[in-house]
Amino acid sequence: MDYKEHFHSLVDEGNFEDAFTYLKKFSGYAYEDPFYFANMGWLYNQFHDYENAKSCLLTGLRMFEDDGWMYAQLGCTYNRCMDFEKALYCFQQAIKLDFDDAWIHYEMSMAYREQKDYANALEEIQNALLDAPEHCGYMEECGDLLITLERYPEAQDIYAHAYEISEEPYYQLMQAECMEKDQQFDQALMLYEKIKQEELVVDVSLHKGICLSALKQYSAAIRYLEDAQHLGRDDTLLYKTMGIVYQELGEHERSQSCLKQAFSYYERALQLNDDRRWIYQELIELGALLDDHEELYQVLTKGLDDYGDETWMCYQAARIYSEDEQYERSIAIIQETPNACYSEEFDYLLAHDLGRAQRSSEAIAVLEKLHNAHPDDSWVLCEYGWNLTAMEYYDQAIEMFEKLLEKEEDAYGKAMIGWCSYHLGEYKKALQYLNSIENKETQPEWVNQLMNDCEQCLKKEG
Numbered sequence: 490m491d492y493k494e495h496f497h498s499l500v501d502e503g504n505f506e507d508a509f510t511y512l513k514k515f516s517g518y519a520y521e522d523p524f525y526f527a528n529m530g531w532l533y534n535q536f537h538d539y540e541n542a543k544s545c546l547l548t549g550l551r552m553f554e555d556d557g558w559m560y561a562q563l564g565c566t567y568n569r570c571m572d573f574e575k576a577l578y579c580f581q582q583a584i585k586l587d588f589d590d591a592w593i594h595y596e597m598s599m600a601y602r603e604q605k606d607y608a609n610a611l612e613e614i615q616n617a618l619l620d621a622p623e624h625c626g627y628m629e630e631c632g633d634l635l636i637t638l639e640r641y642p643e644a645q646d647i648y649a650h651a652y653e654i655s656e657e658p659y660y661q662l663m664q665a666e667c668m669e670k671d672q673q674f675d676q677a678l679m680l681y682e683k684i685k686q687e688e689l690v691v692d693v694s695l696h697k698g699i700c701l702s703a704l705k706q707y708s709a710a711i712r713y714l715e716d717a718q719h720l721g722r723d724d725t726l727l728y729k730t731m732g733i734v735y736q737e738l739g740e741h742e743r744s745q746s747c748l749k750q751a752f753s754y755y756e757r758a759l760q761l762n763d764d765r766r767w768i769y770q771e772l773i774e775l776g777a778l779l780d781d782h783e784e785l786y787q788v789l790t791k792g793l794d795d796y797g798d799e800t801w802m803c804y805q806a807a808r809i810y811s812e813d814e815q816y817e818r819s820i821a822i823i824q825e826t827p828n829a830c831y832s833e834e835f836d837y838l839l840a841h842d843l844g845r846a847q848r849s850s851e852a853i854a855v856l857e858k859l860h861n862a863h864p865d866d867s868w869v870l871c872e873y874g875w876n877l878t879a880m881e882y883y884d885q886a887i888e889m890f891e892k893l894l895e896k897e898e899d900a901y902g903k904a905m906i907g908w909c910s911y912h913l914g915e916y917k918k919a920l921q922y923l924n925s926i927e928n929k930e931t932q933p934e935w936v937n938q939l940m941n942d943c944e945q946c947l948k949k950e951g
Contacts, residue, residue, distance in 0.1 A: 493524060505535050523553040530562050534569070542566045557588025565596055573600040591620035595627060598634075607637050625651045625660070632663060641671035658686040666696060674700040691720045699730055707737045725751045725758075729775060736778075748778050756788075765795060766802075773805050782813060793822075800828050807838055816846040833859070840872055849876040865896055874905055883909035900926045904936050907943075916943045916950070 492515045499508035509532045512525065519525035526549025533542035546563040550556065564579030580597045583589070594617035601610035611634045617627045628651040635644035645667035652660035661684050668677035678700045681693050694717040701710035714731045732748035735741075755772045759765055769792040776785030789806045796802040803826040810819040819842045829835040836855055843852035856873045863869055874889035887909045893902040903922045910919035920943045926932055 492518075496528065505532060508532065509536075520552065523549055523556040523559055525549075526553075527556060527559045527562065530559065530566070534562060534565055537569070539566050539570050543570075555586055557583040557586030560586065561588055561590075561593050561596075564593070568596055568600055571603070573603050576600045591617040591624065591627070594620070595630070598630065602634065607634055610634055611638065623654050625655050625657070629660075629663075632667075636667065636670065639670075641667045645671070658684050658689055662689055662692055662696075669696060669700055669703075672703070674703045691717050691722050694720065695722055695727055695730075698734070699726075702730055702734050702737075705737075707734050710734050711738065725754045725771065727751075728754070729771075732775075732778065745780060748775055751775055752779065752784065759791070766799075769796070769802065770805065773809060777809060777812065785809065798827075800826060800832065803829070804832075804834060804838070807835075807842075811838060811842050814845070816842040820846060820848075833862070837868070840869075844872060844876050844879070847879070849879045852876045853880075867893060867896060867899070870896075871899075871901065871905075874902075878905065878909060881912070883913050898927075900928070900932065904932070904939075907936070907939055911939060911943055911946075914946075916946045919943045920947075 492511075496508055496512050499505075499511060509529075512528060512532070516525060526545050530542045530546035530549065533539070533545060543563070543566050546559050546566060549559050550563065553559065560579045560583035564576045564583065567573070567576035567579060577597060577600050580593050580600075583593060594613045598610045598613035598617065601607070601613060611631065614627055614631045614634060618624065618631060621627060628647050632644040632647040632651070635641070635647065645664050648660045648664040648667060651657070652664065661680060665677045665680040665684070668674075668680065678697060681697050681700070684693050694713045698710045698712075698714035698717065701707075701713065711731070711734050714727065714734060717727055718731070728747045728751035732744045732746075732751060735744035735747060752772065752775045755768050755775065758768050759772075762768060769788065772788045773785065773792070776782065776788055779785065789809060792802050793806055803822055807819040807822040807826075810816075810822065820839065823829050823835050823839045823842070826835065829839075836859055840852050840855040840859065843849070843855065853873065853876050856869055856876065859866065859869045860873060870889050870893040874886045874893070877883075877886035877889060887906050890902040890906045890909070893899055894906075903926050907919040907923040910916070910922065920940065923936060923940050923943070926936070
């Protein structure tokens with residue numbers, strides 16, 4: 490048996506230390522073929538000694554530059570050192586040299602994923618599955634990427650296939666979670682009912698609670714959520730869901746307690762994660778549900794410090810200030826956001842806030858842009874008419890509300906035409922529109938008062 494065969498027999502037995510000691514005795518053969526440097530590099534990778542792995546593999550590649558296996562091992566080394574660009578280059582070189590295997594595509598997928606290039610990460614894990622179609626680990630990674638890309642039906646199919654192969658209940662759980670994320674709550678509940686594995690009881694209870702909450706079956710939902718809590722679940726998703734359900738059940742104090750707990754956990758997560766975007770998004774959503782918004786405003790300030798040059802953060806901050814009727818602060822954030830002028834989301838928010846801040850002429854300038862792009866948008870027609878009314882341009886306001894009524898029956902539109910007609914002295918027209926409003930018992934008091942004023946004016950005239 491030559492030294493290579495004996496080395497492989499030691500590796501096959503899992504005796505990596507003995508294999509390492511044995512191979513070092515044959516360093517004299519290192520310059521004859523790639524075997525020595527390639528396998529020393531591979532062993533150093535197994536020992537997590539990546540600097541020595543890199544040294545061995547780079548030395549070997551200087552002499553044997555056409556060795557695809559060494560490039561693949563060096564790619565693994567760079568991946569573990571989080572040098573993903575170099576890792577991808579090495580894997581691509583390995584493939585060019587006809588060393589192509591499923592695990593290389595898996596490693597490439599990991600590198601792309603770490604760079605948040607999810608589309609290429611998905612393509613590579615799918616390439617890995619072409620070579621290893623029944624590899625459940627690759628399927629799991631593929632499913633996770635599909636969830637990240639919000640392609641839930643495809644992820645559901647992947648996990649269903651993994652379950653067929655392995656009969657592992659975890660994959661049923663993931664399949665049900667994909668249904669849940671795709672808002673197939675009834676179907677998800679049916680699948681959760683089938684999962685009986687003891688290790689998954691807590692997860693199943695939590696997700697049953699989430700589905701029942703989404704279906705507005707709050708009493709049933711809280712029982713499962715409390716079960717999950719008693720069984721040891723202690724995280725943001727649980728407390729956030731419990732907070733929302735308790736609120737729906739009218740238990741305000743318990744709701745606020747749960748929401749504060751979830752909020753505090755996310756605050757801690759800010760200290761532990763480099764990419765904090767998703768944490769800020771969760772904190773903002775939770776903070777808006779709390780009675781006291783002081784902590785929410787602190788989060789907004791931190792978020793703008795961390796990600797103030799990113800459009801999504803500016804929009805979230807502006808939206809919260811708008812919802813709290815701090816319109817000038819919202820307007821200032823929007824107007825200071827460089828890319829806001831290219832986003833219709835900002836335009837809608839800005840038009841709303843300018844109107845509420847009694848800056849109607851500025852609001853109309855934004856609404857004109859939106860109206861040109863979306864001439865049949867009911868919200869734009871209402872806002873446009875409302876701002877024209879605020880500026881006492883009643884004729885033009887009536888035109889907007891009439892366009893609205895051409896599209897749909899709208900009580901507010903009729904009431905506003907009544908208001909504008911009253912101010913133009915057209916009392917009969919005003920009453921005609923006001924009287925045509927259905928469900929008068931639910932209309933605002935100002936509409937009833939306006940009808941009385943119109944009738945009084947007509948009596949004086951006639």
